[in-house]
Amino acid sequence: MIFKINLQEPRDNIFDQGWQFANDVYTKSDLKINLQTKTIDIDRWHLPLYKNGYCLSTFPFEGFALIPYDHDMHSNYLPNEHIELQEGSITVDEYCEQVITTVKQNLIKGPYVLADSKGVDCTMIRAIMDYYNIKYSTFNYNLRETDADDFYQHMQSLHWGFNQTPYFSGSTQLVTGMYGDEYMLRNPKYVQWHLNQCDLDAEYTKQPNCYMYKFYQHGYKVKIKKQRTNPQYLQVILNDYQLWSHNLVDVINPIKDKEILLKGLQLDQDTIIKQVTDAWVSKKIIKMCNPKLLSDLDPYKNQSDAVFLSDL
DSSP states (O other), X not given: OOEEEESSSOOSOEEOTTOEEETTEEEETXXXXXXXXXXXXXXXXXXXOEEETTEEESSOOTTOEEOOSSBOOOOSSOOOBOOOOOOSOOOHHHHHHHHHHHHHHTOOSOOEEEEOOOSHHHHHHHHHHHHTTOOEEEEOGGGOBOOOOHXXXXXXXXXXXXXXXXXXSSOEEEEOOTTHHHHTTXXXXXXXXXXXXXXXXXXXXXXXXXXXXXXXXXXXXXXXXXXXXXXXXXXXXXXXXXXXXXXXXXXXXXXXXXXXHHHHTTSOHHHHHHHHHHOHHHHHHHHHHOGGGGGGSOSSTXXXXXXXGGGO
């Protein structure tokens, strides 16, 4: 759901496909824009919101800055929301059950399509869908539609998440593995910030054959050296928007869930290290739900999608 509007003077407004307009009100799914009252009803968990003066957008067009999800802003179009780390601990088995249940709850209105990926996130989601007999079909990214419209190509040029997603011209319920690294403790930089005193570089050095090793070496080794600590890391994760619905494509990112993130951060350090290095927890969930899919996994992250490594 992409729009760019001027709340002071509705000129040069941009809307992607699928909107309905009546009585100065634009609606699409559960998003509503009232140009008369200058109000917006928006699901900010699944859609980012950017601002440039009196202009608002759900896409980072040039000159627009993200309005943080966790914020103290009072206005007639944004609710207040504040999220903090949760105290306590969780066992690996409890966390696996949390992820399985949550992913299932986030998949409620198929039929779905998802990539025939050898990555751990898509494979984990497929395993959970298989376990619950949720119907889906897969597509081969290399056989995707290539004649994308100009608007989508423009979005691809401005945001990496759209550049890594195939173009669909028709109505599509697209399930992705986006946010898997960030919300399930496999983003090396975020995990380093969370563990703080732990030396992740030493952990990767011990395990040159682990699932995340090449991914870490390619770009995150340098990133961690540049900024080893960040006390506001939870805010960084919450505002790391990767892909959202657009045109006739309803994007479902079932891993992007507050409880998956916050509960995962309660895992013990040894488990987190096994997850950030070898996707141990993710593989455990696959084994619990459909162990046959374990044989489909690439030995290293992005091995079948090496073209994407340049975007890290």
